[in-house]
Amino acid sequence: MKEKILVTGGTGYIGSHTVVELQTAGYEVIVIDNLSNSTVDSLNGVASITGITPAFEKIDCCDKLALDGVFKKHQDIKAVIHFAASKAVGESVEKPLLYYRNNLVSLLNVLECMTENKVPNFVFSSSATVYGQPEILPVTEDAPVQPATSPYGNTKQIAEEVIRDCTVADANLKSVILRYFNPVGAHPSAAIGELPNGIPNNLIPFVTQTAIGLRECLSVFGDDYNTPDGSAIRDYIYVVDLAKAHVIAVERLLACANKTNPEIFNLGTGKGLSVLEILEVFEKATGVKVNRKIVARRTGDIEKVWADPSLANTELGWTAKTPTSEMLSSAWEWEKKLRDSR
Numbered sequence: 001m002k003e004k005i006l007v008t009g010g011t012g013y014i015g016s017h018t019v020v021e022l023q024t025a026g027y028e029v030i031v032i033d034n035l036s037n038s039t040v041d042s043l044n045g046v047a048s049i050t051g052i053t054p055a056f057e058k059i060d061c062c063d064k065l066a067l068d069g070v071f072k073k074h075q076d077i078k079a080v081i082h083f084a085a086s087k088a089v090g091e092s093v094e095k096p097l098l099y100y101r102n103n104l105v106s107l108l109n110v111l112e113c114m115t116e117n118k119v120p121n122f123v124f125s126s127s128a129t130v131y132g133q134p135e136i137l138p139v140t141e142d143a144p145v146q147p148a149t150s151p152y153g154n155t156k157q158i159a160e161e162v163i164r165d166c167t168v169a170d171a172n173l174k175s176v177i178l179r180y181f182n183p184v185g186a187h188p189s190a191a192i193g194e195l196p197n198g199i200p201n202n203l204i205p206f207v208t209q210t211a212i213g214l215r216e217c218l219s220v221f222g223d224d225y226n227t228p229d230g231s232a233i234r235d236y237i238y239v240v241d242l243a244k245a246h247v248i249a250v251e252r253l254l255a256c257a258n259k260t261n262p263e264i265f266n267l268g269t270g271k272g273l274s275v276l277e278i279l280e281v282f283e284k285a286t287g288v289k290v291n292r293k294i295v296a297r298r299t300g301d302i303e304k305v306w307a308d309p310s311l312a313n314t315e316l317g318w319t320a321k322t323p324t325s326e327m328l329s330s331a332w333e334w335e336k337k338l339r340d341s342r
């Protein structure tokens with residue numbers, strides 16, 4: 001067994017996929033989660049894939065004492081991957097204080113516990129949302145960070161600054177910040193996947209729920225963008241590819257003696273697809289039709305963004321390999337399994 005890795009938010013969507021990849025690579029994983037937006041069942045899914053049930057502590061990262069207890073109980077943690085955060089953009093506009101507290105207090109507590117318990121390696125889940133609408137596409141990591149359009153987006157920007165300052169100030173802290181584009185799909189086993197709360201905000205869960213008949217019709221938000229078919233463009237990345245990048249980030253941190261600045265990497269495919277193209281690929285891959293109607297643009301949405309992933313390709317030796325059709329089929333298999341089990 002390799003080193004111990006602490007994963008906050010490890011029962012969630014990206015967290016659970018990352019736990020699988022860490023265990024597969026031989027790491028011992030400790031999961032903490034407050035289960036506010038996930039269930040502990042996802043760890044049964046993890047165990048059904050890897051044969052290993054990770055240690056689990058139901059802890060809120062905003063509770064510093066409880067968090068510190070986890071570091072004391074599981075001695076010799078070598079790295080922390082910090083996923084635990086609230087992520088609904090619309091909700092963050094309605095409840096900014098909740099978002100600033102959840103996302104920032106938890107980050108400060110994790111970093112303080114790491115310092116106090118001499119844990120040197122930190123991986124943070126950030127978002128392409130920090131770029132806003134970039135002027136140049138594909139967007140590289142040195143593109144300017146744009147003013148956030150939501151408290152959620154702002155918490156990611158502030159978090160990146162906090163991590164930068166702490167990494168610069170503390171010679172013992174090394175960090176990697178991963179900026180995700182649009183994570184989609186589910187594990188090929190369909191044992192774990194995304195569990196949206198209520199009506200999904202994100203495109204793919206809405207597509208699969210419409211395809212299965214749970215929603216009547218998908219609203220395509222805008223067909224008057226300056227894009228070839230008029231619908232907005234994003235860089236959709238397979239969640240398993242994304243999860244693998246976290247393992248590489250941990251390995252990179254474990255292997256390097258010291259670093260004074262956080263390393264920042266885009267995690268995307270480098271290819272942009274429009275909403276209408278996604279629907280076409282989904283229908284072709286699954287053979288299922290998706291009812292849709294064109295409606296007005298969604299407030300706050302940007303027109304187009306896709307990653308330049310070359311830094312992650314060259315520095316991490318990581319590439320997003322999975323074709324879009326496979327990502328979308330996996331999301332469909334997961335949706336069918338979810339409905340069968342309910």
Ligand code: UD1
Pocket residue numbers: 089090127128129153182183201202203204206218219220221222232233234275298300301302
């Ligand atoms: C959103 C967040 C982003 C966050 C990411 C997490 C906003 C403005 N941005 O990104 O900060 O990091 O989720 O996954 O909310 N679409 C439809 N119909 C739908 C749903 C979506 O047409 O029912 C379109 C959207 O207009 C967009 C694309 O599909 O063009 C992707 O939308 P979504 O999955 O919500 O992701 P983002 O908006 O890119």
